Amino acid sequence: MSGANSSSLILGFFILNGIPGLEAEHIWISLPFCLMYIVAVLGNCGLIYLIGHEKALHRPMYYFLALLSFTDVTLCSTTVPNMLCIFWFDLKEIDFNACLAQMFFVHTLTGMESGVLMLMALDRYVAICYPLRYGTILTNPVIAKAGLATFLRSVMLIVPFTFLTKRLPYCQGNLIPHTYCDHMSVAKVSCGNVKINAVYGLLAALLIGGFDMFCISVSYTMILRAVVSLSSVEARQKAFGTCTSHLCAIVITYVPALFSIFTHRFGEQSIPHHVHIIIANLYLMCPPTLNPIVYGVKTKQIQEGVLKLFYKEKNT
Template structure:
């Protein structure tokens, strides 16, 4: 079904068209995304299992890492299976309410991921600047409350997306040129005024991403000041963000999918390679399993 008509709108479903212009390459495009998804699920679930079973990793930093892994694997699971069904089986129909639910989870979990990265930066700030008070400041109840607050913040800011999108009239069609239900991709299908959606989307991005980036920047600035003042060993700090230019639509969709898939795929690899305690935990589990 290439277009939309009034009967399809009455049935209440959208058509996710995948990557327009690259339909013939859908199978080949699906292969790296499938591989990344497998790596993301295995890597993040492995990290969660390791942190849960190794007492040496029962520390705030690793609790936040486990929360990040859970967020990552849930985030990619909300989009990739549906994307692969589009690429492999041409199953493009998605119920209107299911589309809204997917949109809610994608944006909520993206905001949650940003928030957890902020909490991890704050954790490093406390560990480096207040090492003697680290255990008393970041207690288990504080960690639980911080994680819950981050989740509730995302939920409260993303819930309006659902209502703002649901109120729109869809009289032009139901074809969404995307692999999943993104807020503005769905809103642009409408024949109504989407200015409020666009403004609120920008506001939510500033309140979540902008605030988190500010906190991360402040945290690492304070860490650098502490490192310089104490003449300590080098500190390694990295962040990543990219902006959107005027680019072909299919490139934008591919980048949007990579944006969701790369962090879940790379995080367990990066933290597993760079964190000595995690490496030791993996080796301990390996030898424990080997000897049983």
């Protein structure tokens, strides 16, 4: 065993084992994930293209949506192609540094996604509570700075993951029972003390997700107060209607994410490992797949933009 461990360290790679206990079903499991990935790429790239080319969508709300779409399509592209290689071709080896890079991008982009959802909640707050000042408050420079600040926050909080994981001794083999390099999944392969990793991981989750959910809650509390004070029922319905898509995106993103984070630390004994791995994959795949559909179905301006775009293409 010690000889195998030594050779694993010398070779410098991990083995991503896919979904433990369901190896025989990998081909069948890959089909819905492949379909979700295709929908995610086409849907999000389509949204970005539409928002970029339709002047009617050149508004803060849609700029944030384009940023969310870019984050989503990049996030699922960091994991799904590698996952499909594991399922289809049994290509399970991943270089140690490539594993750390994948871990960095996965957690940075999930933090970025959370931050963009928070910015979108603030956008709805300004639009409903200060409609006359909406254009002067959320200018293009403000939107750019907010997006950059969200990205830098994620990077600064996730970079320590890389160093905390790299410093660990790996003398218990190199088999990771997962489809991608998640922070705690990699850390638990180590024979060293991972308490610092677990504590910092939870702290980072609270600083990003906890802070963002707090801001979202405050924003929607203020929105609710403003909407309730409106005298017209039609005005209330219109105000709530502008928030529906965003609320759906919040539920789609945070529910599986919180489940994955807390079961990794507190629920491993009661929840089968393969269930946790499937949820961890859905937590990366559901938002990119469903967000374009939700916004396409719920947002009239996007529907009109799609029809207008098709009409233009048809007449050229």
